[in-house]
Amino acid sequence: MVTATFRFYEELNDFLAPERRKHEFDCRCARAATTKHMIEALGVPHTEVEFILVNGESAGFDRLLQQGDRVAVYPMCETLDITPLLRVREYPLRVTRFIADVHLGGLARLLRMAGFDTLYETYFRDEEISAISARDNRIVLTRDRELLMRREITHGCYVRELKSSRQLREIFERLDLVGSMRPFTLCLHCNTPLQSIGKERAKHVVPSGVLSRYEKFSTCEVCHGIFWEGTHWERMQALLAGLVPPA
Incomplete structure (x- = not known):
């Protein structure tokens, strides 16, 4: 067994036992334990970790812990420039899905x-x-x-x-x-890209009052739902607008 000192930062403390939050603590580790093994053994999912410092140097999840190591574990941090540090994931995702x-x-x-x-x-x-x-x-x-x-x-x-x-x-x-963001391009029900359709096609499936008030319609080719810019659309638009930070 070896003993290492750990310190978790910001929201990562939410995963720790109360007595281990927001300060350094010592923990006994198996001799073959990696940083990933011990971080998760302490309750923190590896997906929540952005980078790790061991004895002040950047380290990955596969770093074997040794006697006396000091391990600092960080989440994503927008206020800290970590450009020169090793991120624990090898590559970012090209498409956010x-x-x-x-x-x-x-x-x-x-x-x-x-x-x-x-x-x-x-x-x-x-x-x-x-x-x-x-x-x-x-x-x-x-x-x-x-x-x-x-x-x-x-x-x-x-x-x-x-x-x-x-x-x-x-x-x-x-x-x-x-x-x-690409608002209102996917079906809310089945995740399929929506297709624009004309009023001629829409008139067979939407109420006549809707057809007379709105010009733009779209449909899902999988579940055959029809969408238009009604009051529900306005509420969703307001919700999305509230996510945009003020200029």
């Missing part, structure tokens, strides 16, 4: 509303979520820290908020999504 667990259906629909490809099914098991995440390079969204500790998952977010609109803001702020 998500998969949400069974408890985050409301968030999944709101992300689709904002134009982000988000898979969600109530029947997804944890092993399916981790496999799809690895296969499709998707960010896992969950309130289950054990799910985020699965080895196959490289990118994930532990969602702290309980209300879906607040969850949306949390994810937008954490991942800086405002500039990547």
